[in-house]
Structures are given as structure tokens and as C-alpha cells.
Amino acid sequence: MPIVHIYLLEGKPQTYLQALGDSIHQALMETWGLPEKDRFQIFHEEKAEHFKIDHFAYLEGEGVQRSDDVIMIQITTSPRTIQMKRAFYKRLPDLLKDSIGLSPANVFINVMMTDEEDWSLGIGKTTLIEKLE
Template sequence: MPLIHISLRAGKPAVYRQAIFDSLYRAMRETLDVPEGDQFMTISEHDAANFRYGAAFGVARSDDLVYIQITVFDTRTPEQKKALFRRTAQLLGKSPGIRPEDVFVNVLEAAKENWSVGHGLAQFA
């Protein structure tokens, strides 16, 4: 039940943004065993004045940087998360062509009882 928020600089075409969705969904299916159809993702675009980054941690980023924040159940192993990071960078490199240096991923974990996916119910508690 991942919930994904993606942030990038404004100006990319719809096909580029859709490729990000598709690549992330594939990476999650392959590494986190996300069920088919489990696609809860948003993209926020920011003008240059509202999008900042730096070269911290020895990474030479560009204006094509994409911030990806994934909230998941707190049941994923460190190995699964590492596989997710690798596969995400690989797939985004293929489509839409984002350099690995420009793929910034953050995974947030939440207990199952903290989720309601509709009808005001705690489906996983």
C-alpha cells in the first residue's frame, strides 16, 4: 500500500511524467511485492524559485532532479528497500531517461493501523 509523492521542476511533458509513474510502479511491483493496481501516486511540479537542491553527499545533481517520497507499511526489510532504490534508478534511467544522480528517494514507514484507504475504515488494523 505505498503512497508516493513525486516532486520535480515544472516544464516536463505529460509523457515524461507518465513514464515516471510507470517506472516507479514497476519498481515497486518487482521489489516490494506491491499488488497489481496499487497505484497511489501524485506529481507536484515546481518553478525554479521553489525547487532547491545541492551537491551534498558527493552527488552532482542537475535541474532534472526528481524527489520521490514513498510511504509504506513498516514491514519492508532493508534488503527490499535497497533493491527498490537500485531498481527505481535503473528504470527511471531507461524511461524517461533520468540520470541516477537525479533520483532522490526517501522511504517513510507507517504502521498498518495508521492507514485508512476508504470508507473511514482501518482496513489493515
């Protein structure tokens, strides 16, 4: 049950945001085996003065040239393998290029892993542990 925070500049139409969220969830279902109904996404639309992502300075030699369309995706999740994370990192930019025309250089992803006991999804239970018992 990952929680996905999506940061981007304000002003995109709802259809763009919907396609963005759909693509992220599709990539998670394909690469992490998430169920269709395991979708927890929070969109953070920021004013330009509150969203400072360098376009060229960092990793310029790696061919990463971002534009103002850059999105930052931060995922908090229970443990995932490096293979799962790499598959997600590879799949998502392809889906976003097809769905909203986003350049792969504009897809910035950060995955933060937690332990299973760090999750309570309601009613006071350590859901990921108690569900398994």
C-alpha cells in the same frame, strides 16, 4: 499501499510524467511485490524558486552530481524490510535511466514507514488491519 509523492521542476511533458510514474510503479511491483492496481501517485511540479536541491554540495565526494532534472520521491508505506528498500533504491534508477534518460544521480528517494493502524482507505476502517482479520 504506498502513497508516492513525486517532486520535480515544472515543465516536463505528459509523456515524461507517465513514464516516470510507470517506472516507479514497476520498481515497486518488482521489489516490494505490489499488485498492479495498487498505484497511488501524486505529482508535484514546482517552480524553480520553490525547489531547492543542492547539485554538488551534499555528498559531492560520493560522486553524486545532480542537475535541474533531479526528482525527489517520497513514499509513505506500511513496514518494509531493509532488503526491500535497498532493492527498490537500486532498481528504480535503472528503470528511469532506460525510460526517460534520467541520470541515477538525479534520483532522490525517501521512504517513511507507518504502522498498519495508521491507514484508513475508506469507509472508516483501519483497512490494513481489518482486511487481515
